[in-house]
Amino acid sequence: MIRVAFLINFSKEYKGGINYIKNLLYTNCITKFPDLEFYVFVPSNIEQEYIDLFSPYAKVIYTDIFKTFTIPWFLNKAFNRAFKYQLPLYMLFKKHKINVVSHSFFWGNYRSLKLINWIPDFQRLHFPELWTKEQLDNITNIDNNIVKYSDVVILSSYDALNDYKKFVPEKLRKARVLQFVSQPGSISDVNKLYPQVRKKYNLLDEFFYLPNQFWSHKNHIVVLKAINLMVKSGLNPILVTTGVMNDFRGNNQNLVIIKDYIEKNNLTKNILLLGLIPYNEVLILMRKCVAVINPSFFEGWSSTIEEAKSIGKTVVLSDIPVHHEQNPNHAFYFNPRDEKELAHILTNLWSNRDVLLIEPTEKIKEELKDELLRRTRAFSENYYKIIKSLMQNN
Template sequence: MIRVGFLLNFPVEYKGGINYLKNLFYAVHKFHSEEIKIVLFVPDDLEQEYILMFCDYAEIIKTKIIQRKSLAWFVSKVGQKALNYDLLTNSLLHRHRINVISHSNYVYPGNKIKTINWIPDFQRLHYPHLWNKKQLKSEQKLHQGWVEKSDRIVVSSYDALKDLASLYPEYQKNTKVLHFVSQPDILKYQEERDISKYTNGKYYYLPNQFWEHKNHLVVFKAVKILKDRGINIVVLTSGLMNDFRNNDNHVNKLRAYVNDNQLDQNIRFLGLIPYLDVLQLIKSSLAVINPSFFEGWSSTVEESKSIGKKIILSNIEVHKEQCPKFGFYFDPTNEIELAFILENLWNAEQNEPEETKEELLRLLDINTKSFSDNYRSIIFELF
């Protein structure tokens, strides 16, 4: 039995990271639990809802070493910075007999524990203007360290692999593509959750974080085009409403655009909402929208694929690689093109894809096994 450790050392508000881990743990537990034991190290003060989210698929170990602002956390950080050696974390991993440390923004010094690091994307390569110099330098330093010192690097798409090869060609051989698969609990999902607090009519759904590259504005402009023509559609948005890179100036601009153009009844900001509500809103929507300029591997697209939902998405390369069966592509700079798609689907008589629950479950099981098998191969290649 290989014990694979993960450090939950990022803010839980990063829902994409939380859902990625949940999906990976579920897949490994379902198909390879006799060979691989997932061990998740979490902050000592982590909320119980996250413990419950992971406990069916992983051994949960609480520690103050990754509890921000605790004494152990400070000692760990100081040791890593001053000595390039994190004695506390290293001891923690040895104490719990970890064979591989994975997806943890951490490199074990030496060969006793193998290291796998995940780089979700190389957005900095394509949109450096979204970062300040300090952020760019930090991101570059992190990636450089992981690529040079990890036993394996995992990326989520061949598009990201192409970027890595352009930056670090000599390390391409140590990099593996791992397409993740979203696991919306279809059985729970069929039990209708009450979403009347969000809406009572038909709507499109845009469940993306409010970072500038997520490109909400093109959707808002398309909604305005339709409203000016007397067509009032509704778009619900959810996600964390801040962008750490620009002190929320981007979010303020989006709100101002909605207010200035009297779109308050057309575009509704829900903020952070429970994940099961997100799934229900996906299921009940006319279609999901992902207008992003850039993605590593979109969880929004994967959730829509697993559920069999129509999705309107930007025609970027990674979205094409994800290839949703019920996808409608548009130029992310062209609000007129998007408005045309939104109008056609809004007025269509039949908007639900013909996909049975049984067929969805069958396809999801196939994709999940492939996800799990690929991760297993990455681990066993290290030994």
């Protein structure tokens, strides 16, 4: 039996990481590899919603090592700082006979453990101006440690692999591309559930949806400008946005700019900023919208697009390489710096919203379900090959 551990040792606001791990764990329910067993190590005070998220697919192990300001937490930090070796955590792994630690920002010289780490993207290489020097140094140091100590470095796209080749061409043998698949959730009756969400957020039945964090590179402003052009042309489009309303880098000027633009152009009725909402509501809004928009200047591999692909939703995407690599069937691409081009696309979609909002036929739903199953199997089988190859080289 190969025991694979995942660690929730990062901020729970990092929803992309949480959902990635959940989706990866879920895939084994489809392929059911009998020699794989998953464990998730979580802070002892973690909320029940996260237990509910992971427990169907893995054994959940509670530990004070990830609970801040506890004695085990301090001890683990002290060992790591002094010896670059997390002894308390390592002993916990030994207790549970863990063979592999995966996707967990965990590194060091641990002879009896195989380490798989994930670099989501190399945004810092393309947009260094979005980071302070200290932040750039920190993330570069993290990436260097991942490459140095990991047996395998997971990348989510071939676009990211191209960046990896520039970053550490001498370590190319460690790199593996694993294109993840997001599950859209088994929401049985969206039409019954949506009225509750509609009432909760004071929504209408027709709207575009932009479910992105409010980080500056996510480029919300081009969509706001496009909506403004549509309003000036006599249309009355609605844009619903969701996501954490701050930048993890600490510079929230982007949000100030967004709110100022909405106010100065009298768009408060056209652009709704809902902030962070429950994930099941995100999936409901995605199903009920006219189209999903992702205007980002940079992505590693967009879970938004993956979810939209799985339900056959029309997407409007910035014209960047990774969006083409994800290759959704119903996609319109635009220059992320050109609000006029975007406004033209959105105007055409808004004019045909009655057609776009028609519920998919049962045949189309079955086809989408089959295609999702195919992609999910591929995701799981590719990960399994990585694990098996790693253990065979033990």
